[in-house]
Amino acid sequence: MGNTTASERTRASLPPAGRVTDARSQRARMERMAVTPLGGGVYEVEGQSGNAYSVDLPGGRCTCPDHNFRGVRCKHIRRVAMEVNEGLVPPPGKRAVACRNCGEETFVDETAEGPHFCEECELDPGEAVVDRETGDLLVVVRTTGRRADEVEITDRDYTVAAYPNNEQYRPDDVVVEAMYPVPAGLGSDDLKPHHLRRYSFPRGRLARRGEATGHDDQSELADFEVAE
Ligand SMILES: [Zn+2]
Ligand SMILES: [Zn+2]
Known part of the structure; x- marks a missing residue:
C-alpha cells in the first residue's frame, strides 16, 4: 500500500499530448522521469540523468x-502537474491507496x-440497493472492511460467503x-423483526438501483443477520 504509482516503479515518458506545446513542456512529457508523491503536496521527481528533485506543487x-x-x-513542476491532471499520481492533499474490495x-x-474503497465498490450509508438474488430493495447501513468469508452469521454455523445464495459471489x-x-405509514407496533435487523451481504450481491439485477420478483427474505 502507500503511494505506489505506475511511474514510480520505472522512469517513463508520458504519451504525447496531441497539441503543440513549448519546449519545456515537451521535455516534461517526453523525458523519462519517475514521480513519487511524498505527501503534503510535495513530489520527488527523478529525471533522465538520475538526479532527483523535490517539487512543491501548490507552492510552484x-x-x-x-x-x-x-x-x-x-x-x-510541469511533469508533476501533468501527472496529477492525468490521474497518474494523487493531487496535493490526497494519497493513493488500493480499494479494499477490488484492489x-x-x-x-x-x-x-x-478501509478505503473505489467509487465503484463503495456503497454509501442510506443508499438504496437491490438484492440480485431476490430483487428486494434494501438500504445500505455501511460498507465494512471485512471479507465475506470472515464474517460469521449470527446463530448460524457459517460465514456470509458460505451462505447458500452467496456461494456464487467472491468469498473475499x-x-x-x-x-x-x-414501509411508509407503518407504526412502531407494526414493525416486523426484519425491519429492525441488519443483514450482511457480499458486496457483489448488491446492485445500485438502475443496474440490471436479473430479478424483479419479490421472494422470501434471506435470513442472515449480522453479528453485533
Ligand atoms: Zn525542476
Ligand atoms: Zn473497488
Whole structure:
C-alpha cells in the first residue's frame, strides 16, 4: 500500500499530448522521469540523468537549478502537474491507496482512515440497493472492511460467503450491511423483526438501483443477520 504509482516503479515518458506545446513542456512529457508523491503536496521527481528533485506543487517550487537560477516553471513542476491532471499520481492533499474490495488504485484524503474503497465498490450509508438474488430493495447501513468469508452469521454455523445464495459471489468480497426499508405509514407496533435487523451481504450481491439485477420478483427474505 502507500503511494505506489505506475511511474514510480520505472522512469517513463508520458504519451504525447496531441497539441503543440513549448519546449519545456515537451521535455516534461517526453523525458523519462519517475514521480513519487511524498505527501503534503510535495513530489520527488527523478529525471533522465538520475538526479532527483523535490517539487512543491501548490507552492510552484522545485529544487532543480533551472527553477532556482532561472526562476522558470521547470520541466519537473510541469511533469508533476501533468501527472496529477492525468490521474497518474494523487493531487496535493490526497494519497493513493488500493480499494479494499477490488484492489483498484484510488485517491483518498491524506488524513482519511481506512478501509478505503473505489467509487465503484463503495456503497454509501442510506443508499438504496437491490438484492440480485431476490430483487428486494434494501438500504445500505455501511460498507465494512471485512471479507465475506470472515464474517460469521449470527446463530448460524457459517460465514456470509458460505451462505447458500452467496456461494456464487467472491468469498473475499467485502461485507455490506443493509436493512429492509420500513414501509411508509407503518407504526412502531407494526414493525416486523426484519425491519429492525441488519443483514450482511457480499458486496457483489448488491446492485445500485438502475443496474440490471436479473430479478424483479419479490421472494422470501434471506435470513442472515449480522453479528453485533
Ligand atoms: Zn525542476
Ligand atoms: Zn473497488
